[in-house]
C-alpha cells in the first residue's frame with residue numbers, strides 16, 4: 001500500500017465544510033440501502049462522516065487504519081483486511097473514496113467483507129472511475145501539488161469480475177455525478193487544499209486546476225458547485 005497520507009488536514013477540512021460532500025455522502029449511503037436497525041460498516045471511514053445520513057436505530061461502525069482521523073467520531077482502528085468483527089455481523093459495508101489506495105490485493109479485501117457480511121448483506125463501493133475528471137485531477141494535479149503525491153488504481157465496471165471471484169453477486173455499476181457545495185470559491189480552494197493536502201501550490205493554482213480538471217459553476221443564489229463524480233458499485237453477499 002502507498003505511503004500513509006496525513007489525516008489531520010483531511011479531517012479538519014471535512015469538519016470545517018461539512019456541507020461540501022453532502023450529496024456524495026447521501027448517495028453512498030443510498031447505494032448501501034441500509035434499513036433501520038442495520039449494522040453499517042464504513043471502511044475506511046476517515047473521521048466518520050456518514051452518521052447523519054443513516055436511517056434511525058442504525059449501528060454505525062466507522063473503521064480506519066489511520067488513528068489520527070479519530071477526532072470527533074469513535075473509530076474502530078484496525079487492519080482493512082483483518083477486521084475484529086465476527087462472521088456475518090454486518091448488514092452493509094460502505095467503502096467511499098478509499099479503495100483506490102489498495103492498488104494490489106483487493107480480492108483479500110472483498111473476501112474479508114464477505115466474511116463479516118450477513119447473507120443478503122450489501123457491499124457498496126463508491127470510488128474514482130478510471131479516466132474520469134476526478135481521476136485526472138488526482139493523477140495530473142494532486143500527485144504533483146501534494147508533497148505526499150498520490151498513488152492509486154482507479155475503478156472500472158470490470159471490477160465486478162473480482163467481486164464475483166470473491167463470492168459476491170454484483171448487481172449495479174454506474175458512474176454518478178454530483179456537485180460539492182461551497183459558499184465561496186475561497187471555501188472551495190481551502191477545502192481542496194486540506195482534503196488533498198495541496199501543500200506545494202498557491203490558492204490561485206488550486207482554483208485554476210479545479211476549473212480545468214473538474215469544473216465550477218455558480219447557482220442563482222451565488223452558491224459555488226464543484227463538479228465531482230464516482231463509480232458506484234453494489235454487490236450482494238449471497
Ligand SMILES: C[S@@+](CC[C@H](N)C(=O)[O-])C[C@H]1O[C@@H](n2cnc3c(N)ncnc32)[C@H](O)[C@@H]1O
Nearest residue numbers: 001002003004005044045046066096097098101
Ligand atoms: C479519501 S479518504 C476517504 C475517507 C472517507 N471514506 C471519506 O469518504 O471521507 C481515503 C482513506 O483511505 C485511507 N488511505 C488513504 N491513503 C492511504 C494509504 N496510502 N494507505 C492506507 N490507507 C490510505 C485512509 O485511511 C482514508 O480513510
